[in-house]
Amino acid sequence: MDTLACADSPVHRLDPRAKLIATFVFIVTVVSFDRYAISGLLPFFIFPVVMISVAGLPARYILRKVLLISPFAILIAICNPFLDRSILFHVGGINISGGWVSFISILLRFFLTVTAALVLVASTGFNAVCLALSKLGLPKPFVMQLLFLYRYIFVLLEETERLVRARALRSFSGTAMKLTTFTSLISHLLLRTLDRAQRIYLAMCCRGFDGNVRLIRSMKKGRSEIIFVAGWSVLFIILRYWNIPLHVGALITRRSL
Amino acid sequence: MSHHIVEAMDLHYTYPDKTAALAGVSFRISHGESVALVGENGAGKSTLLLHLNGYLRATSGKVRIGDCLLTPQNLSIVRRSVGMVFQNPDDQLFMPTVFDDVAFGPLNLGLPKEEVERKVVVALETVGMAHLAKRPPYKLSQGEKRSVAIATVLAMSPDILVMDEPTSSLDPRSRRRLIELLKTFRHTKIIATHDLDMAMDLCERAIVLHRGKVTADGPTAELFQDEGLLSRSCLEKPLRMQHCAKTGS
Numbered sequence: 062m063d064t065l066a067c068a069d070s071p072v073h074r075l076d077p078r079a080k081l082i083a084t085f086v087f088i089v090t091v092v093s094f095d096r097y098a099i100s101g102l103l104p105f106f107i108f109p110v111v112m113i114s115v116a117g118l119p120a121r122y123i124l125r126k127v128l129l130i131s132p133f134a135i136l137i138a139i140c141n142p143f144l145d146r147s148i149l150f151h152v153g154g155i156n157i158s159g160g161w162v163s164f165i166s167i168l169l170r171f172f173l174t175v176t177a178a179l180v181l182v183a184s185t186g187f188n189a190v191c192l193a194l195s196k197l198g199l200p201k202p203f204v205m206q207l208l209f210l211y212r213y214i215f216v217l218l219e220e221t222e223r224l225v226r227a228r229a230l231r232s233f234s235g236t237a238m239k240l241t242t243f244t245s246l247i248s249h250l251l252l253r254t255l256d257r258a259q260r261i262y263l264a265m266c267c268r269g270f271d272g273n274v275r276l277i278r279s280m281k282k283g284r285s286e287i288i289f290v291a292g293w294s295v296l297f298i299i300l301r302y303w304n305i306p307l308h309v310g311a312l313i314t315r316r317s318l
Numbered sequence: 319m320s321h322h323i324v325e326a327m328d329l330h331y332t333y334p335d336k337t338a339a340l341a342g343v344s345f346r347i348s349h350g351e352s353v354a355l356v357g358e359n360g361a362g363k364s365t366l367l368l369h370l371n372g373y374l375r376a377t378s379g380k381v382r383i384g385d386c387l388l389t390p391q392n393l394s395i396v397r398r399s400v401g402m403v404f405q406n407p408d409d410q411l412f413m414p415t416v417f418d419d420v421a422f423g424p425l426n427l428g429l430p431k432e433e434v435e436r437k438v439v440v441a442l443e444t445v446g447m448a449h450l451a452k453r454p455p456y457k458l459s460q461g462e463k464r465s466v467a468i469a470t471v472l473a474m475s476p477d478i479l480v481m482d483e484p485t486s487s488l489d490p491r492s493r494r495r496l497i498e499l500l501k502t503f504r505h506t507k508i509i510a511t512h513d514l515d516m517a518m519d520l521c522e523r524a525i526v527l528h529r530g531k532v533t534a535d536g537p538t539a540e541l542f543q544d545e546g547l548l549s550r551s552c553l554e555k556p557l558r559m560q561h562c563a564k565t566g567s
Binding site: 064067081186188191208210211212213215216257260261263264265266267268269270271273274275276 | 369371373395396398401402404406408409410412413414415417418421422423425426427431434435452453455456457470471474
């Protein structure tokens with residue numbers, strides 16, 4: 062992700078705040094549709110598609126990431142077809158219940174919002190997103206938490222991997238981890254993390270930490286940023302209130318009739 | 319220039335769990351000296367180093383940095399003049415990018431932006447890592463991390479450099495490069511290490527710690543010849559001297 066964020070494109074060059082606001086408006090409008098909305102959501106694909114193509118991001122890579130998280134969305138949506146059995150319409154003799162429609166609607170929304178968020182991070186970089194958040198008024202402690210989380214998640218994963226490997230090398234039966242082993246492993250990890258936190262804090266104090274993390278970043282608020290945010294926001298709002306596929310469909314069917 | 323002096327006066331320190339880590343340590347290091355602090359694991363080296371920047375407060379005894387005694391009131395001044403490089407660079411590099419990390423100290427000192435940027439570039443160039451400025455620290459190799467960690471300290475323009483095991487977990491070439499780099503520094507240096515060969519390369523003076531006490535303090539080359547002293551302190555002769563002894567006999 063971070064390597065992608067280092068690339069250069071018109072999207073990359075935009076101020077992180079502009080991208081953040083546009084993505085936020087996008088997510089809010091997508092989420093605000095009613096639960097049976099499907100056709101109204103389809104035009105919204107234009108945002109991720111345009112962003113991915115202009116930013117030159119590898120679409121497949123992003124897709125794979127989205128699919129990786131999709132089980133969570135499916136898990137949440139899967140109950141709907143069973144709970145909501147009221148028949149909404151028929152397609153070729155098959156009754157389609159409201160549950161299935163909302164199931165698809167949830168998946169569509171998940172797909173749109175997660176893709177947009179991933180595109181934002183991939184074209185901006187996680188740290189720049191955090192910085193944009195702080196410039197837009199998110200309290201500093203939250204921003205610092207996010208920055209530290211992102212910095213040390215890799216260290217933590219590496220440490221976990223080492224612990225798990227050390228256990229695997231000394232357990233010969235090949236069975237799953239016992240609960241007692243698991244608890245001691247987890248508690249070790251916690252203790253190590255606390256120790257590390259202490260050392261990091263010490264390192265920060267040694268360099269004059271006073272509760273504020275300062276970063277040098279030049280942010281710009283140019284014409285392109287304003288056009289970007291305004292253009293997309295207006296488009297999203299139009300798409301929200303005008304169901305374009307429905308209108309286009311009506312137009313075509315009327316003509317063909 | 320008296321402000322590069324480091325003096326410890328009869329330091330005692332006991333950890334909250336009653337482990338006595340320091341039992342009366344005294345020494346005086348003067349301006350521009352390069353001193354190796356050697357001793358077995360748990361001899362009290364790291365504990366001693368943590369006293370020099372006021373992170374730990376001695377149970378009894380005093381530390382003097384330059385002209386002033388270390389007190390809670392002048393901690394920030396002392397920490398500015400004592401640059402500390404930790405053993406694990408992952409603990410020291412906590413910011414999103416290398417540039418931010420090196421800029422962290424100078425920004426906290428309240429320097430203007432241009433000055434900070436200049437200092438960062440100079441510090442990174444000194445350690446030969448200017449090309450990594452935009453990279454996130456977790457993507458660097460151990461050797462690179464170590465160099466950047468040193469740059470973060472250099473950017474604060476300290477008078478005294480304190481280092482804990484600077485050559486640990488480095489491959490031979492990175493280690494050599496680091497030694498060459500440290501040789502070019504004119505700061506007062508205090509280096510805690512097990513790498514006695516590096517100590518011979520860098521430090522004209524050595525302080526041997528054993529169980530929280532100074533067992534010897536003198537010219538490095540002389541001390542490391544003294545096999546009795548070394549074995550009493552759970553150390554061994556530097557590798558290059560071992561070789562000499564064999565060919566000699």
